[in-house]
Amino acid sequence: MSLEVLYICLALVGLWCQFLLLRGRSATIRIVHFLIALVLWAGFFPVIFNFEKKKEIPLTDVQKGLILVDRSASTTFSDENLEDLKDRFDNEDSAGIGWFEFSDGLCAPTGKAKKKGLTTIGKTFAELLPHVEEIAPDWIWLLTDGGDTQIEHLPTLYTGLDLYLSVIPHFNSGLDYGVANIKTDPVWYVRTETSIYADIYRNKSGTMDSIDVLCLIDGVIISTQKIKFGSQDLKKPIEFTGLSKHLGTTRIEIAIAEGQGGSLLANDRLLYQCQVIRDKIRILRVVGRPTWSSKFLRDNLIKREDVDLIDFHILRSMRDRVLASNQDLALIPFPVEELFVDNISSFDLIIWQNFDSDTYPFFKRQYLLNIKRFVKKGGGLLLWAGGLPWDFSVGDFKDLAPVRNKGSRVLNVKGHFTIDEPHLLLTDRLKKEFIRTSENQLRIFSGEKSEDCVSLIQFADHTLVGIKEFEQGRVAQINSDELWNLEFNASEEHKGLYGHLVNRILLWLQKHPDLHAVEFSINGPVTINSSVDITFPSALSENTNLVWEKDGVIFKNPLQKGSYRFSINTPDRPGVYKVNLESSRHNLLVSVHSIASEYLSDQAYLAGQKKLLNLNFKKLDLNRETPWSQSGKSQKVYRNSGYPWHANWAYFIIMLTLIVIHWLIVSRTSLERS
């Protein structure tokens, strides 16, 4: 119930009570009193509702109005068109006109809108409210393509104003396909398949055709589908299933195949970012021989709650004689097929510890190739040396191994730990403790370093811990089976050093976000053809370039030395880009978003315009003369004068007199009764 209705109801009840109160008095007094009470009640209306005197604005007076220009990506209203429009109102009569531009929201009152995004009329009108209250315009003129199909109502402040709508053309150069509305869980679990939904739309119907749609995760194609449009179809839903193998931010991209997206390229890709968390790290470990090295690693892994360890030890080799029947043995066959074919993709990490697969005829070469494929696709592999006669200088692991060594080539080396390579894997504490440890003899499996091996920790010039990136995956190698001494014989000072090293290696192998290089940060979402701020922790010491790379196409932003904050232009094609400084090997994956849902079908634009007309907008031809500036015609515009009715002494005296008379009549009646 509105306040006005409530007030009228109260007034009527009050009047009726007054009438009852004077029961028994003469009819004249009752009528006079009723009229006084009525006037008194009515007299409070202007005070409560702040009625103001209206004044007529002559044609020669300054018109107050707001012009709102749609600068979203879908319009073809250029900067020149806007300048021409402004020139039309460049006269004295138009001095009271305020110019606003909008897209994702209201832009600055003057100047060009820098970011071209969506058409958001509802949000813009909400943001415009303070300006409307301040300026008190007589009219608002909206120039838009009608790209906002979501608008349902406008705030009440706009109800008394004259609203005009002029339709400006939207981008429409021919048949075009686009991607819209990606939906999936905002949080994924690592290695868990999750559904991704999206809409593929086109702007014109009437033909039957089909296009190929790709689903990419972190820039890698995981699936493709063909979408068939019937002659009347404008939109088709699509569903993919994806999974992420690493933690942190994952970028999901739905893209129309190259060359099939129609006239506009900007809406052919749509990105969505979600966070990937894990339940547990799934580790498969194969141990060729139970040793102290394998025991201490298991003890370390098994006590961690975030590790799901599938462990397999060879307890008996082909040459061992167990002197017992199978019934008396608790041994099981090595489930190679189950581990290395059926379920290999379910693991985050494989630990290959002192295992010589060549000794076992049942261990087919196919399993080694599967491990290689597993690493190529982003898995982690930890090679841990031991005394069995394995050989990484030949065979399928030759490419994978950071150090090409053999189980048979082992040296008892005297020396100390040294750390040359500053790498994020090693924390400062780890580096200091390794250097300070008193260990001066170690069994090292020595070999030739592969080209891209990073030697993290050396022991007397031999690589003790080497790491290497292999396509999308990572490999680490530990070339001693005596590291467990760091745990077992450690002084109190170095307790936990072994566990700390293992933990850091596991984090690195699973590409944990905690170990990502942070050389610079990009502030805010990145959209095509716009600008974005990037920040460095300190000022740059030399001129360099920020390089964006996607599918072999490179885009560069020059950065001048001496500054730590830059505003840079973004690429013109959406997608997941690798961004890095020209001189650095660390890169950052950045999603460059399109503004895809803005490119609608013709029918959708018409529907958006129709919704605005239903909200009391009057259609106005853009090229014709506007109603408020039509000279020679009679036009009356009323505006609040700024003076409320009750704001003068005469009103106050009348109301006071009426109240006194009312009081006298009522009190007199009461006295007579008593």
Place this chain on the structure above:
Amino acid sequence: MPRHFLFWVLIFCLATTSSPAAESSRFKVGCLVLGTVSSSYMNSGQTLLKELNFRTQVDPDIPAAWKKMDSSLKGSPPFLWLIIGPGANIDKVLMQKLQRFMASGGTVLAEADGSPMAISHLKRLRHQLFSNKKIKRLKDGSLLTRTFYIVPTSISNSYKVLLNSGRLVWIESDRSLLLGIGSSGMSREYSIRMGINIVLYTLTGSYKDDLTHLRYLMRRKKQ
């Protein structure tokens, strides 16, 4: 003379540059004797390690694998075989060493030689080491009875164990396993099997409780 000289130079070079496998990485047992026990215990220890080498993939550093320790436990491998006989001297320093040994990842197998005095020493030692903790007697189907061999309950039920954070730190028996290994017939065989199970349990931990094994063993049991 020169031939001999070259031969010894070659031997020296091989020994200093690329020595064969050594030492702390290969399997060894530290043996600490408290009190007076028969020398046959040592022979039984060597026998067990030879059987371990013959029957399993474990690679004991024979003949150095049975390593006699003193009470400082300095240089002890992570598996300590504690043999308690009459007249054992158990002092506070040894207690602390044993506690530190177990806290660092070591496992102790303590056995009395069967004499009442040795059994009493063993109980006192255990009480002083783990006063508040309960030591459990091995049950049928427990991990120690199926690490490598499936050992009958009659053999395994004389053992008590203590786990710390899922890791086996203490095994004890009133009946000497080494004496059993030194005997003959099925008693010897079961003692060797139990010894092998204990060694493999210390090396592989609760590995046999992993789902992969349990599923297979259940399937086999049904068949």
